[in-house]
Amino acid sequence: MTRHAVPDHWKTTSQIQPVTGLTLFFFVLLTALAACTPPWSTATPSNAAVQATASPSPTQLPGQQRWKDGVSSLLFGTNDTQEWSENNIETNPAFQTDLKAAHFTLMRTFFFDHSLADNHPTSDAELEQRLRTVEQSGMTCLGVLFNIFDVAFLKHVVSYAGSRCLLYEFGNEPDYNGISSASYLKQWNSVIPQLRQLNPRARFVGPVVSQPSATEFLRAFLQGVRSSGVLPDAISFHWYPCWQDSESNCLKLADSAAEAVQSVRSLTRQILGRDLPVGITEWNFDPGNPPPAYGEKSDFISAFTTRALQAMIRAGLTFACQFDAASYAGYGHLDLFDVDTNTPRPQYYAMKNFIAQYYPGTTGSQPTPAQARASPLISRGKPVFCSAHDDGPGGPAALVDGHYGNWAFWHGTQRSLPAWCAIHVGSGPSRLLLVWASDYVFDYLSDNGSAPRSYTLAVSANSTNGTDGSWKTLVTVSANRARNREHLLPFTGMSWVKMTVTGVQPGNSEHEFLIDEIDLFDASSQAALNDTFFCMGTSITALAFNRFDENRPALPDLVQAAYPGDFPALVNGGIGGQTSEGMLQQLDTFLALNPDMHYWLIEVGTNDAFGQVDPATYRLTLQRLVTRIKQAGHVPILALAPASNRSGDGDALNAELERLNSVILEITQSAGLMKGPDLYTLFRTHPAYLSEDGIHPNSAGIIAINRAWFDALRPYGLWQ
Numbered sequence: 001m002t003r004h005a006v007p008d009h010w011k012t013t014s015q016i017q018p019v020t021g022l023t024l025f026f027f028v029l030l031t032a033l034a035a036c037t038p039p040w041s042t043a044t045p046s047n048a049a050v051q052a053t054a055s056p057s058p059t060q061l062p063g064q065q066r067w068k069d070g071v072s073s074l075l076f077g078t079n080d081t082q083e084w085s086e087n088n089i090e091t092n093p094a095f096q097t098d099l100k101a102a103h104f105t106l107m108r109t110f111f112f113d114h115s116l117a118d119n120h121p122t123s124d125a126e127l128e129q130r131l132r133t134v135e136q137s138g139m140t141c142l143g144v145l146f147n148i149f150d151v152a153f154l155k156h157v158v159s160y161a162g163s164r165c166l167l168y169e170f171g172n173e174p175d176y177n178g179i180s181s182a183s184y185l186k187q188w189n190s191v192i193p194q195l196r197q198l199n200p201r202a203r204f205v206g207p208v209v210s211q212p213s214a215t216e217f218l219r220a221f222l223q224g225v226r227s228s229g230v231l232p233d234a235i236s237f238h239w240y241p242c243w244q245d246s247e248s249n250c251l252k253l254a255d256s257a258a259e260a261v262q263s264v265r266s267l268t269r270q271i272l273g274r275d276l277p278v279g280i281t282e283w284n285f286d287p288g289n290p291p292p293a294y295g296e297k298s299d300f301i302s303a304f305t306t307r308a309l310q311a312m313i314r315a316g317l318t319f320a321c322q323f324d325a326a327s328y329a330g331y332g333h334l335d336l337f338d339v340d341t342n343t344p345r346p347q348y349y350a351m352k353n354f355i356a357q358y359y360p361g362t363t364g365s366q367p368t369p370a371q372a373r374a375s376p377l378i379s380r381g382k383p384v385f386c387s388a389h390d391d392g393p394g395g396p397a398a399l400v401d402g403h404y405g406n407w408a409f410w411h412g413t414q415r416s417l418p419a420w421c422a423i424h425v426g427s428g429p430s431r432l433l434l435v436w437a438s439d440y441v442f443d444y445l446s447d448n449g450s451a452p453r454s455y456t457l458a459v460s461a462n463s464t465n466g467t468d469g470s471w472k473t474l475v476t477v478s479a480n481r482a483r484n485r486e487h488l489l490p491f492t493g494m495s496w497v498k499m500t501v502t503g504v505q506p507g508n509s510e511h512e513f514l515i516d517e518i519d520l521f522d523a524s525s526q527a528a529l530n531d532t533f534f535c536m537g538t539s540i541t542a543l544a545f546n547r548f549d550e551n552r553p554a555l556p557d558l559v560q561a562a563y564p565g566d567f568p569a570l571v572n573g574g575i576g577g578q579t580s581e582g583m584l585q586q587l588d589t590f591l592a593l594n595p596d597m598h599y600w601l602i603e604v605g606t607n608d609a610f611g612q613v614d615p616a617t618y619r620l621t622l623q624r625l626v627t628r629i630k631q632a633g634h635v636p637i638l639a640l641a642p643a644s645n646r647s648g649d650g651d652a653l654n655a656e657l658e659r660l661n662s663v664i665l666e667i668t669q670s671a672g673l674m675k676g677p678d679l680y681t682l683f684r685t686h687p688a689y690l691s692e693d694g695i696h697p698n699s700a701g702i703i704a705i706n707r708a709w710f711d712a713l714r715p716y717g718l719w720q
Helices: 021-034 093-101 124-136 151-164 181-198 215-228 247-253 256-272 298-314 346-358 396-400 539-544 555-562 580-593 606-610 615-631 650-670 679-685 699-716
Strands: 077-080 106-111 140-145 167-170 203-209 234-239 278-283 319-322 384-386 410-413 419-424 431-437 452-460 471-477 484-490 496-504 512-515 517-522 532-537 569-574 599-603 635-640 675-678
Touching: 077 124, 077 278, 093 124, 093 615, 106 124, 106 319, 124 140, 124 151, 140 151, 151 181, 167 181, 181 203, 181 215, 203 215, 203 278, 215 256, 234 256, 247 298, 256 278, 256 298, 298 319, 298 346, 384 396, 396 410, 396 419, 396 517, 410 496, 419 517, 431 496, 431 569, 452 484, 452 512, 471 484, 484 569, 496 512, 532 539, 532 580, 539 569, 539 599, 539 699, 555 569, 555 699, 580 615, 606 650, 615 635, 615 650, 635 650, 635 679, 635 699, 650 679, 675 679, 675 699, 679 699
Parallel strands: 077 106, 077 319, 106 140, 140 167, 167 203, 203 234, 234 278, 278 319, 532 569, 532 599, 599 635, 635 675
Antiparallel strands: 384 419, 410 512, 419 496, 431 484, 431 517, 452 471, 452 496
16 A cells, blocks of 8 residues: 655645555556566676575574564665665665664665666666665565566576575555455466575565455465465565544554454465464554655654564564655655664664664674674685796795785786786685785875786686686776775676786885785675675784784784684774874875775874874864764774873873874764774773884784774674
8 A cells, every 4th residue: 555755756736646656566567567688687696506405494584583571673664766866775875874773674676677766677686786785784585576578687686686685575555456365376377486496595574464464365375275285485565554644643553463463364364274473564653645644743653663563572573664765755744764864763763773772782792693704815825827027036926825915915016017826715606805915104095105006807708727718807907006995896606806007106115016915705695795894094003904924813803713713804094194184184085995884993183192192183083974974874883092101291182192092982972883992991001012112012012902993893693
């Protein structure tokens, strides 16, 4: 019964009419039949390889956890439907960050074969955007296979998504969209076995009826699947209890969710002789377009939302998705976020506060992640072949030996260019995260260092030595100033990676480049990208994360020791003399260079203390810094600036640091950030960790900083 918002050119001059589900269905169906060649017919799936594994128990859905009081974690979902605004849940990283911070768990995303807005065929880029929206929101995917008659498209979606989406609904409100129960059942019995064969791990849900009172449709479906044996993995329906009702009656009807769930469960048990998980995959107070104005009242929508969720818990509901996140549904009146002001609406806060009562992390323990956040490093010891101009100590193998800055590197001069090295990775990953490091200059950005100024990255499926075979160039970089870079590479069907250096830094007096290490990570799943770190800070950070042999174990080493098989990707962004204002001014550059680094570890304050920056100014700068990093879809974490032991003015400097650190604590709390390490106390109580200047860490201090970051982050469940 959901009435989706419609664009202006669909409105009449006399009255705005909602586009009904029936109209939308036939519109999409006719355009699908008219299409001659699907745009995805020759595309390469992002994660096509699906391994058959043991199925979860019938009552355990993908991504499901048990939170406090046994409440199913999947109860706290939302919807990503057709986008009617350019600013929406898919295009605004801040909305995604807010959902993740509030611990929303289930994103119901619509896989339309054609856009409902302008009827263009759905591209793989649009499928990818929907999947990345789910992943960047930290949620489990529930995909809606919208047009049940376009079987080729449905099969493509399931193949393309692979392990990134393991839960699907078959259709959407067929009873409302003019599809008979017999027609729906025929498609279910024919198509679902094909989809299960494509992805044996996937779970399929039906019949997605528009209301719990659609008893006859549900009964016919259950009887039909009992006869065919093509049973669903769960049952779903929609619930909008207040259609054209008053405010006072609507609030009373919030409790009716429990009765609706019990009715559907009872019918399922009666016909199938067993229980199945039950979900309400669209719910809100009213499906109108727009809904009644009383929904804008904060007190009303907060009370309705709380009572509805309480009723769902009482009924033992397994999964539920509020409608909707930010797609301009109901002309924005049903959205969790205001797409005009970019701020959360009252229903978001009501759900966030309710989730906090049941989320295990609220009391210090952490939920088991829906997907393990392993970051498989796969380049160690792989065969490396370099062009004849390579004369670096240690030979080509130095590029993948696990040593950083130990004077064994890939070396080339201006005269030897272009110079290349190729790594035989082997087949398997659908994506690779490549991180290269050149540790022979202090600052992250420099025109004088030994990092390459320009280079390309290419992949091959059939090379044998880096010289032969066909190569596809994926990345071309010019005017590079960074000494440590990352690149995410599509790798389906490939087995080789080649880096070709074409230019050196203009200020390098030796006219040469040096590359210590090329790390390659299997990034086939988004979970691998959740285990990535950009370290932004002063000269203290530059030293702390250089990973010279004498300064290890570093953060990735500590993670690997505690969680074998997991070695996080890390980029060192330390710059000598860096201040909070300098970070803010350079932030656009940092964001552009590190789009795939998930966690941003920030150490700042020492140089601001030298400059006696006013705490109010410092607060405003850090707030802007944190906000912009979050808006870009990353997770900022602030460390307390380390204490000094400098002779002469050490006490005065520490007094300044304490003032600035109090600001960091305030922002950490107000912005809902993870709490970073207390480097101030660490160095205040261990002055032996400081070098002779009383400011910078020595090797023992560097190791201690890495340990402090690991100890601070570990309780948040980053690694499992």
